[in-house]
Amino acid sequence: MAEPPRDIEDLIDLMARLPGLGPRSARRAVLQLIKKRGQLLLPLGEAMQRVAVSARECVVCGNIGTGETCAICASPKRSTGEICVVEDVADLWAMERAAVFGGRYHVLGGTLSALDSIGPEELGIPRLVARVGDEGIREVILALNATVDGLTTAHYIAEALEPLGVTVTSLAQGVPVGGELDYLDDGTITAALKARKAL
16 A cells, blocks of 8 residues: 655644544645645645744733733733633633633643642742732632643632732633533633632
């Protein structure tokens, strides 16, 4: 059986590492890209090159942008005294898609996990606590995924913020246990944010 040329096989292997794509899906995607070289493959390659050069993590919140500070942190309109804490940039983008939160964010980059040796320092929780104090934050909304690790992280953050006297809330109805924000529709996120409760 003839195998694809090495360059194409390398591209398939790289694509297969992306979330949601296995070897078969990656092979189909690469074949489609090659068939539509001018419409898809070349523009995709150029866009990826631009992003590889320009994308960077915001030094304030951890969002992905093109400058040292993302557009959300740079906007004076977002200085509402509220910070929404999310696990990942995809969760931040899901919240923004729902267009119901007008404050700022803090991206943890994961959850506490003893098995994976991920502690508070790795997630920048001390940096979050410092931000809350420095920026005069009145409310911290914990929009973490409703998993065991997410709930553990939420409780840890709530305890770390307790000495500051800030209100700590979490998303309520609409977010199922085991659910992830990136997979929820805008209406569910809106309902969950509006029905947040104190921890």
